[in-house]
Amino acid sequence: MLARPPEPAIAFDAIRVDLGGKTILTDITLDVKPGEFICVMGPSGCGKTTLLRVVAGLVQASAGKLSLFGKPVQGPSRKVSVVFQDYGRALLPWRDAAGNVALALEAAGMPRAEQRPLIETLLAKVGLKDHAHKFPGQLSGGMQQRLQIARCLAQDPEILLMDEPFGALDAMTRQQLQDEVLALAAERNTTVFFVTHDLEEALYLGDRVVALLPNPGRLARIVDVPLARPRNQLATREHPDFLAMRRDLFDMMHETH
Amino acid sequence: MTLRNPIVFIGSIAVVFAILFLWWLASVTGTVSRAFVPNPFDAWAALVRGFSRGDLLPQTIGTVGRMLQGWLLASLIGVVLGAAIGLxxxxxxxxxPTLEFLRPLPASAIIPVAIALMGLSPGMALTVVAFGSLWPTLLGTIHGFAAVEPRLKEVARCLQMSGPAFAWKIGLPNAMPDILAGMRLSMTVALILAIICEMLASQAGLGTAILLAARAFQSSELFAGIALLGAIGLVSNLALRAVEIRALAWQNSH
Structure with missing residues (x-):
């Protein structure tokens, strides 16, 4: 008997999304493999965030079928976690860092005694070990985003959705966090669906890059990124293949604009 | 009432003494009649006398009790009802629309209705105080629960939090600043209404004491009572402010 190929982590089958009488996305068909790091890239208005929200179960597709590991999406699930771009609004300002991570564990019904060691581990993992008792308002932007990532990891998700998570951070912090997220995803073998408007970020992080075009949002190109892992901020970005893919995608986005 | 620097603090105390001095000056020079405005020392003496020999203590307890009971009832109803409406x-x-109609209604206007329905009873006073002081807490709570950041609602959905868990872990803490600010306003209203109820319905308390002192031209006793009411307002406000600072420590941690 032949082994069946594993179910795709995310399977988009002719997805269309209409919001307010306007078609935002149309004819999206795409399979994301388990453990794959997929980057969705495109100009503003191409529906990339909407596509992420469909996977999160926050927006319902108007047509087509979406399944996660073979099961149709019925709404938000704790197995799928979302890192929002606006970390400042996605954290509870009245809870300290440890308390914010605890929110995800409480939602999962974990007894309080078991939460503590796990929270410590997670905060250490994102480099916030010494900031467990600080409120979000006392943390820098990069630290707040790390905290949100820790809360999402606390869900122990099968799929991690990231919506332009580093868009509001300075270049230095952004590069640090890119490497941290790559390391975390590799360690847990989590499927990552990463939305960005930054072409270089998409190429640097992804196993594949999905380029969308606007009006209405549609698939333009799916590019394999066979660059060696672990990636390196200098070596990877200076690699001739990286530069060639960057030029190729850049031209494509501008021609069809 | 934050102590920004010692000079301002000393200055604010100096203002109090300046006013007391002007008051004293007005009374000893005879600018105003002693029958209406006593000298501050006489008022102080009346206050001490009232507590040591008179019935100022039970009257104070009566007024503070009436205020606190009504206020607690109003706070309880305000928070529970406000949470339900706000969510x-x-x-x-x-x-x-109904709430907007009832809110600006002067609570003293319902006293005749309350007397007609319940008579001159302690229950009537409690009802009036609670009704009048309900609004700041109720409206603050509604606003606080309704104004939860939409992103946090999505976080709650993504975590599949239940409705009660959302109300308890996100709605209530989000509403806490508005609730406490509302309760502080409610406290002031409760004191005012407790006094008015006493004056209108002859419930034993500072309100009746002040009224009787005024009718007897006992200006020292009258001013002692007024000063005592001011002190009750000040102390209750400071106590609530202290609770606020403790409960909302996260707000000042930036």
Missing amino acids: SRTARDYLQ
Whole structure:
């Protein structure tokens, strides 16, 4: 008997999304493999965030079928976690860092005694070990985003959705966090669906890059990124293949604009 | 009442003494009649006398008790009802116009109605105080629960939090600043209404004491009572402010 190929982590089958009488996305068909790091890239208005929200179960597709590991999406699930771009609004300002991570564990019904060691581990993992008792308002932007990532990891998700998570951070912090997220995803073998408007970020992080075009949002190109892992901020970005893919995608986005 | 620097603090104390001095000056020079305005020392003496020999203590307890009971009842109803209304868009749409009509209604205007329905009873006073002081807490709570950041609602959905868990872990802490600010306003209203109820319905308390002192031209006793009411207001406000600072420590941690 032949082994069946594993179910795709995310399977988009002719997805269309209409919001307010306007078609935002149309004819999206795409399979994301388990453990794959997929980057969705495109100009503003191409529906990339909407596509992420469909996977999160926050927006319902108007047509087509979406399944996660073979099961149709019925709404938000704790197995799928979302890192929002606006970390400042996605954290509870009245809870300290440890308390914010605890929110995800409480939602999962974990007894309080078991939460503590796990929270410590997670905060250490994102480099916030010494900031467990600080409120979000006392943390820098990069630290707040790390905290949100820790809360999402606390869900122990099968799929991690990231919506332009580093868009509001300075270049230095952004590069640090890119490497941290790559390391975390590799360690847990989590499927990552990463939305960005930054072409270089998409190429640097992804196993594949999905380029969308606007009006209405549609698939333009799916590019394999066979660059060696672990990636390196200098070596990877200076690699001739990286530069060639960057030029190729850049031209494509501008021609069809 | 934050102590920004010692000079301002000393200055603010100096203002109090300046006013006391002017008061003293007005009374000893005879600018105003002693029958209406006593000298501050006489008022102080009346206050001490009232506590040591008179019935100022039970009267104070009566007024503070009436205020606190009404206020606690109002706070309880305000928070529970406010949470229910604030969490539900539908409830807000249906109830908001009624609430907006009832809110500006001077609570003293319902005293005759309350007397007609309940007589000159302690229950009547409790009802009036609670009704009047309900509004700041109720409206603050509604606003606090309704104004939860939409992103946090999505976080709650993504975590599949139940409705009660959302209300308890996100709605209530989000509403806490508005609730406490409302309760502080409510406290002031409760004191005012407790006094008015006493004056109108002859419930034993500072309100009746002041009224009787005024009718007997006992200006020292009258001013002692007024000063005592001011002190009650000040102390209750400071106590609530202290609770606020403790409970909302996260707000000042930036």
